[in-house]
Amino acid sequence: MLDVNDTAQADDYVDPVTSDPRTFAAKVNSWVPHDIVLKDAWFPLAHSIAVTKKPVRRAVYSQPFFLWREGEKAVAAEFHPAEDVKTAKSEYSDAAGRYPVIEKYGYVWGWFGNPANASPEHIPSLPYLPEDGGLPKHMLGTVRFDCTAPLSLENLIDLTHADFLHADVVGDEKMDKETVEVFHDSETITMVRTCKNKSVAPIMKMFGGVKDDVQQVRQVIRIYLRSHAAIAYGRFDPGDNVQLFHPCVPETRDRTRLDYAMNTSNVKKTNPFRYMMPKASYKVSRQDSSMTSPQSPRYMQPEKRKDLHSPLDEAGQKYRVLMMALAERQAKGDFAYRDNVSADCSEIIGYQKP
């Protein structure tokens, strides 16, 4: 095993995105999302309010995570507390079978990986979620996808899909001008899409009090690669900003759990949008699932047909290559974080504080 603090290893790092374009293209096309298993990451396993004295079961790549509270404190363990187990079953827990656990942003986060490497600085920065949690229940929800988690995230970061798949919720593709910018480091990828005079989101017309036909839109998707968790932040003018946290926990390699939080406390209390928008996730996720659930198992079939991603899908392609680079590093025993994921990303996402 390499020491995670071994800087000689770190100095060998080549940015997989800016390296040779032919290598990049070959990587993009060899992508099998189910092959990627990343360790040494915090996963938002449950909303804090879902964790009580009574244990609940979650999983990361089928590794069981039982969550409960001892007093106020959240606990995560490999086994149900009623089980007569005295010692650890796997290398992911301490000798007593317990995982590192942290409560932040209204979630209980469990560490999947070497417990010795768990550190609060590896919790992703989520600027618009209150650090101590406490969002009302109507801003929280849970959906599941019969789909491998990286495919859900790849679908999300190509936001142009929303114009077609979610047109009846967030508006269609009609606009005067669109720009897409993509930023990355070794642990994150961020896509910023700016739309000029875009058709107003129907949900904002129906519930948000927007009377105009077009609006100026700026949408950001920022993915924390290892934690499989995304920030989805939208600024709408006229209209209210949408502040969604969109984690995709890989319960198994084929199944994803999304305990989302949409903070609409920026929206006036008299505006129904504040209550309706978080619920729209149930409709939107069914639309996404109709695409990704049939697509997911196709990666498991031996076929020669090419993976038909669009060459315009810059963010999706970079996402693939960055995930593969992390997996390759981990295969060589390098689990170190080269970039800090917990540093405040407000500026990167263009977050407008209320």
Ligand SMILES: [Fe+2]
């Ligand atoms: Fe979608």
